[in-house]
Amino acid sequence: MTPDAWTIATVLPLIWAAIAAAGVFMYVLMDGFDLGVGILFPWARTEEDRDLMMNSVAPIWDGNETWLVLGGVILLAVFPGAFSIILPALYLPLTFMVMALIFRGVAFEFRFKAHSSKGLWTVAFSGGSLFATFFQGVVLGTFVQGFPTSGGHYAGGSFHWVTPFSLMTGVALVLGYGLLGAGWLVMKTEGPLQAWARGATIRLLLGVLFFMAVVSLWVPFLDQTIAERWFTWPNIAYFAPVPILVAVFAWRLWLSLQRGSDYGPFLYTMALFVLGYTGLAISLWPKVVPPDLTIWDVAAPASSQLFLLIGVAFLIPLILVYTTYAYWVFRGKVRAGEGYDH
């Protein structure tokens, strides 16, 4: 359903949908690049490069991953009806995702303490990053395709999530996070490692553009309402800037690589993610359990939404301030043997 009138009870879910979407997007960008660094690990040229790559994200990965917890908890607090359908439906891929995140998370501490077993934690870090990303992509694809429900309960099987589309989005997200990771490394490193990251950026950019095209062509066929949303007048005019801007930013990214820019590749990759995310939001709005349930169908009582909103309104800006400070402390190029007490 969509509301007939704007009251506090119908506006609150709207505010929360915006906060949740922003929080999840923060997660995608921030954990995206540090997972991407792990995805690129197997192709690194040397062990020294792997140490540098890991060090470039070691002080900040934990904060990045906290946005994932925030996203899950907002869904629980504000849209408990959606949380209680989506999580059981995604039981196996979510379980595999958190298990992969376990391996890559502890690898930060264990790999740096290991000597003879260092190789094992290298595998744990790259494998954990790869599988966590792949299953996130599968979760995304399953979400876009929708969930069978009856009476507010999940009504599908254990393997509903295994579809050609969701497996494709899994692979697509691996390339996407890989591109973010490569852009991050171009920004944070120098010399041969940076040159290698530039090469990786070009290859991954081509892959990401390919998958963006595939998703864009495939999604309208998943659901009639999505096709109508994009391809009817005047929507087609409103939304046309999305694909056009994708082409513009991809071209700018290419140019920034040619010019040897440090910041361009990462910034333009983030811009591509903004556009991809916007495209999905246009397709799905206002569904939180596609294809049937909207944010208003599954929202918590207004009292719950208000209670948490007060805290979030004050604390998220504060969190952004000290998170920015933490990034600023570790700004600049990461170098071997730097910044640690001996």
Added chain:
Amino acid sequence: MDLDPVLLSRFQFAFVVAFHFLFPAFTIGIASWLAVLEGLYLKTKRAEYRTLYKFWIKIFAVSFGVGVVTGIVMTYQFGTNWSGLTRAGGSILGPLLGYEVVTAFFLEAGFLGIMLFGWDKVPRIVHFGATAAVAVGTVISAFWILSANSFLHTPAGYEVADGALVPADWLAIVFSPSFPVRFFHTVAAAYLTTSFVIAGVSAWFLLRGRSVLESRQAFSMALWLITVLAPVQIFIGDQAGLEVRQNQPAKLAAIEAHWETSGDVPLILFAWPDQGGEKNDFVLEVPHLGSLILTHSWGGTVQGLKEFPATDRPPVAIVFWAFRVMVGLGFLMLGAALLSLWLRGVGRLYDSRWFHRFMLAMLPSGFVAVIAGWFTTEIGRQPWAVYGILRTADAVSPVSGGSVLLSLILFVLIYVILLGSAVYYIVKLVRIGPEAPEADREEVLKTPARPLSLPDESLEAGE
């Protein structure tokens, strides 16, 4: 094959939460310990505080990392396995957990990087601020998670609408009747757990005559905290008992294995509770003492398990025994506190090898007590997910038993690897000690691509 998703989900939840709990139980205390050490170093500039800080932060880093990743699992367990609970209680539990994320998790994660990697990058006072922020964050986190958990035990401030719990009074929800005492009990338990680890590790160094100056300092500080907290914890525990008697009488009856309601109950020291037969075998008991402890009066009435339908009783034996393990360890901790006071009095604290061996043996006591206490309170809540409102059997997700079995097996495998690795690296760190021998340092410098992680030592080298 018919797999019961309720039972399997309960096993899985008990396993992943108990495993996770080991790490915050330790890191809450160790974060505060680090903040105290760094504060003392800033104030006095004495090198031993710095040395101790640099030593314990490595152990903290390993433990905190495992705590973070196993904590992320917990967020998702609620939905993947207990969607009946999140559907009925999500609009109450969700905001409490939401506050935990925005007041605690971000604070800890945001300043952890500066704490672990920023010693030479920020001014000393900022670094101390980062350590303090992480320490405060761990306690705030305990506040919210215990608030949410206490609501499951003593729900308050809610109304029921369309089969779901909706919030009516947030103050009553956050400070539900069992919350204050459970919060203090848990935080004191965390500080005690850490104190026994610090005292045990220091005792090990003293026994070996290594890093004597630092180890004496740490040994003494940890024992002072134990001396204060062990008796305080017994007092808080007693208060918790009074609270349980009032709010969850069936749990109290299970803890004491009392089947009949009576006005003059003995304290059962040992028994083998027989759930089906509604009786105890092999009983060893002290007359009158039960009433005195549980009601603080001779002849105070204690409700028995038979007052509750068999379907509303928790499993008695495991609750009864877990409670006795916890209390037994609590009194052993009090013994350690009293011994340390006496040894201080006679000036023998640092050269009584038998006491150092005792404190080494007590090193894991806090972990065991915390898990035993957790089993007591959580299994004692059964068969309810939300006490008196939602049964555990109705809280489970519509998932297949096969899926839960698969995830349970994988979690067990992964957590065994995780615990093994964490213990392995922590033991290696302890062996290297606060002051690494020169040979180790040279070995480290020779190692190509010296990694930039927190510990300065490549662990397998130089062992």
